[in-house]
Amino acid sequence: MSGGATIVCEGLVKIYRIAGRQVVALQGLELEVAAGEMLAVVGPSGAGKSTLLNVIGGLDAPSAGRVLVDGVNLNDFSDSCLDRYRRERVGFVWQLPGRNLIPYLTAWENVALPMVLAQHPERIRRERVTELLAAVGLSERAGHIPARLSGGEQQRLALAVALANRPSLLLADEPTGELDSATARDIYRLIRSLNQTYGMTVVIVSHDPGIAHVVDRVITIRDGKISTESRVTDYALEITEQASSIAEPQVTVEELTVLDSAGRLQLPKELREDYGIGDRVRLERVPDGILVRPVQQTRGKNE
Ligand SMILES: Nc1ncnc2c1ncn2[C@@H]1O[C@H](COP(=O)(O)OP(=O)(O)OP(=O)(O)O)[C@@H](O)[C@H]1O
Numbered sequence: 001m002s003g004g005a006t007i008v009c010e011g012l013v014k015i016y017r018i019a020g021r022q023v024v025a026l027q028g029l030e031l032e033v034a035a036g037e038m039l040a041v042v043g044p045s046g047a048g049k050s051t052l053l054n055v056i057g058g059l060d061a062p063s064a065g066r067v068l069v070d071g072v073n074l075n076d077f078s079d080s081c082l083d084r085y086r087r088e089r090v091g092f093v094w095q096l097p098g099r100n101l102i103p104y105l106t107a108w109e110n111v112a113l114p115m116v117l118a119q120h121p122e123r124i125r126r127e128r129v130t131e132l133l134a135a136v137g138l139s140e141r142a143g144h145i146p147a148r149l150s151g152g153e154q155q156r157l158a159l160a161v162a163l164a165n166r167p168s169l170l171l172a173d174e175p176t177g178e179l180d181s182a183t184a185r186d187i188y189r190l191i192r193s194l195n196q197t198y199g200m201t202v203v204i205v206s207h208d209p210g211i212a213h214v215v216d217r218v219i220t221i222r223d224g225k226i227s228t229e230s231r232v233t234d235y236a237l238e239i240t241e242q243a244s245s246i247a248e249p250q251v252t253v254e255e256l257t258v259l260d261s262a263g264r265l266q267l268p269k270e271l272r273e274d275y276g277i278g279d280r281v282r283l284e285r286v287p288d289g290i291l292v293r294p295v296q297q298t299r300g301k302n303e
């Protein structure tokens, strides 16, 4: 058992420069992920989800701000420390199975490879490959190359590979993007059960709103910042008549808007449109909170 890493992102900014143009992918993003937590990241295309994962995983350096993993700033790592961090403390699972697996190695060899690179002795490797293939339900497929596995099996194998070095953090970028929804749900549940067995912290990017059923918390990123956060507030497993089958858990998800450390919050586009809100609002104190009222627009710059 490796336990999970604590992740803190402070004021993360990532600016890409392409052909003289700047793209701001992260705009002062703040995030804390508790050790062992399973967090889902959702949001529109281009919002900065993959960028966030790459920065947390040490694959890309932020333009400003920092990521602390168990209190240690990734910016302070030397190149060789960063290499070890990526290889041994983080497990990655990508959307395309081809990016996760070596096509000419068997399932067994794919899981063993990260341990060979980390120079773990043969005996440990054998034990762990056996254990991980069983954990993802692929013991019977150990001798198959990826092309002989289904899409869902390939992603299960990718999970076993990602966990080979017992990482304290698992980062998954749309790991079910290529799968049908039933298979996707099985993969989510598998990730949840691996999270519970091994205790690693999990950050999973998804387009699937159903992800809320299996994770501790969902954050929505818009324009490079966290705009809302949802937590399951009430969780009831409904056991059906047949003793063996368990229905979808009935969950109540509460969505909260996130303020950054300076107190800024984002009003979602739909709400701004519904209420005709432009670039100014009036805040009113009311007995049980603060009311945001639209104000008339079209004012001159100097007013
Ligand atoms: N390597 C790069 N070079 C230049 N721009 C980039 C690069 N990577 C991402 N971007 C830009 O940064 C912004 C955020 O991209 P990112 O890939 O993080 O979004 P995403 O939320 O993962 O989107 P999707 O849901 O489509 O995967 C986008 O505008 C994207 O075009």
Ligand SMILES: [Mg+2]
Residues within 6 Å of the ligand: 049, 050, 051, 173
């Ligand atoms: Mg992406």
